[in-house]
Amino acid sequence: MKEMTQIKTKSIALAIVCALLLALTLTLQEAVATTQKPADLLAFIKSTEKQEAIAAQANLQVRQIMALSNSTKSSHGVKFVVQGQGIAGWQIQIFSLSGHPVFSQEVKTDAFTWSLTSLNGRLTANGVYLYLITVRGTENGQVHTHLGKLVVAR
Numbered sequence: 001m002k003e004m005t006q007i008k009t010k011s012i013a014l015a016i017v018c019a020l021l022l023a024l025t026l027t028l029q030e031a032v033a034t035t036q037k038p039a040d041l042l043a044f045i046k047s048t049e050k051q052e053a054i055a056a057q058a059n060l061q062v063r064q065i066m067a068l069s070n071s072t073k074s075s076h077g078v079k080f081v082v083q084g085q086g087i088a089g090w091q092i093q094i095f096s097l098s099g100h101p102v103f104s105q106e107v108k109t110d111a112f113t114w115s116l117t118s119l120n121g122r123l124t125a126n127g128v129y130l131y132l133i134t135v136r137g138t139e140n141g142q143v144h145t146h147l148g149k150l151v152v153a154r
Contacts, residue, residue, distance in 0.1 A: 059086040060137030065146045067131065077115040078150060082107075082135055086142070090135040097128055116152055126153050 062084040069078045082090050092112060094103040102118050116124050128151050135144040 059139055060135070060142040060144060061085045062087070062135050062144045062146075065133055065135075065148075067148055067150055069150075077113045079111060079113045080107075080131070080133065081111045082133060083110055084135070086137045086139065088136045088138045090133055093132045093134070094124075095130045095132070097130065102129060124152055127151070 062082065064081065064083045066081045067078055068081065069076065080092050087110075089106060089108045092103075092105050092107060092114065093101065094114065096102055102124060103114060104119065105112060105114070118124050128149060131148050131150055133146045133148075135146075137143065
């Protein structure tokens with residue numbers, strides 16, 4: 001019985017750590033994007049919700065955001081696809097789980113294939129990465145964001 005309680009306690013602690021890590025990652029991603037640190041995570045979340053509400057009311061309509069990979073071989077990458085209406089362009093940012101920027105690219109077409117290289121041109125290590133896609137609308141500074149995870153395994 002004591003072992004079950006310890007396992008339960010460890011599971012809860014792990015879940016809390018994961019939630020905090022995700023919150024920290026979101027904050028770090030915003031700091032990288034704006035070169036400023038948000039003073040308050042709650043204010044950051046509210047501003048993101050406001051941006052998404054503005055995008056929903058205007059002509060920016062993001063129908064689909066996908067990360068596709070047909071192979072785990074190092075010669076292939078991950079294809080990101082953004083589809084919708086009123087899209088001026090979008091940015092893909094890749095981060096390590098610790099929040100360090102790994103890759104960033106502005107995109108004007110509906111698809112981009114990341115070659116699994118870092119900002120310095122080296123192949124990334126096997127592991128789990130976070131990606132943040134920021135879609136910009138054609139009118140009134142509309143923005144839609146999408147956060148996801150991907151695994152690099154060669």
